[in-house]
Amino acid sequence: MIILQSRRDATQKLKVNTDTHAGLWLDKYLKLDDPDPELKPQAKLVKGIAKDIRTPDIYKDYFDRWKQGLKQTGAICREARVLGRLAINLGAEAVLETSIALHRTYGVPYIPGSALKGLAAHYARNHLENEAWQKKGEAYQIMFGTTKTGGYVTFFDALYVPETGHKGKALWPDIITVHHPDYYQGKKDAPPADWDSPTPIPFLSATGNFLIALAGPDKWVEKAFEILDLGLKEEGIGAKTSSGYGRMSFGNFIKNMSSPSQMPKLTNETEVVEKPLVWRKGTVREFKPQPGFGRLTDDETGQEYRFDRKALPPGYDPGKKHKIEYALREGDDRVVQIKKSF
Secondary structure (H helix, E strand, C coil): CHHHHHHHHHHHCCCCCCCCCHHHHHHHCCCCCCCCCCCCHHHHHHHHHHHHCCCCHHHHHHHHHHHHHHHHCCCEEEEEEECCCECCCCCCCCCCCCCCCECCCCCCEEECHHHHHHHHHHHHHHHCCCHHHCCCCHHHHHHHECCCCECCCEECCEEECCCCCHHHCCEEEEEEEECCHHHHCCCCCCCCCCCCCCEEEEEEEECCEEEEEEECCHHHHHHHHHHHHHHHHHCCCCCCHHHCCCCEECCCCCCCCCCCCCCCCCCCCCCHHHCCEEEEEEEEEEEECCCCEEEEEECCCCCEEEEEHHHCCCCCCCCCCCEEEEEEECCCCCEEEEEECC
């Protein structure tokens, strides 16, 4: 107990600095015994992060490398600006009642690629008139994939563009006010009433530009950007979109937009299967004949890939640690063909 108490005493002396990791400070340094009578500990924590912490200088170098790497892989990058505030991953598990998606290494906000893909898929099947964009439609499955196959378009995480936030800062304090807490908690005989005491809940929201990057066949990537542009403007991304949060705009990047319902034609120019194969050597980690899916790792890079039975030669069920040769399509990360390595 003496050791634990000494650790608590040591952390009490720590103070937030401009280069403090925002995510670490948010999760680990809530002072519940703070004597400040004017501000609750949760509100003080949020306010301190937003006021004192700046984007780390090393993040700016990382962002430049990230952007350059995306371009080298053939991804198309466009900046989208938050029109107000962004609350992403608000309901994730956290020390406070609220959370925000922060980069694990640099502590700056970002938008997960899965959230961007989810928004685009939701908008396509709910707002585009062409039946090809319904969940079982051809265009929908080509762009977003199915439970058995991947989509043609890759949605990367969208990183915060340094120094583009409001007054140069990415994170700002915000408040959710719950006016009828007992009613929302489902307590018996607790109807919403004028005499209820509102409960303000502090949280962090993000501002600024985010670099959205998509990779795949050019025409399908352009179509994905068109759908994202509409989804970000009309519905928003993240939490509290009904209150106006999460609205974003690409500005002048989306030009000469075609009808978003129109499906790109599968000509040789856009057909993924027409791209050349890139053969690599790998090792099978596992293969399950039922339902016919497996994993392999690249012998040189160690990167893991998933594959399905369609990529295997007829009658070949590879065992664990089998040495194989596998093929990827140029600019894609899907295994499309496997053969035994002799």
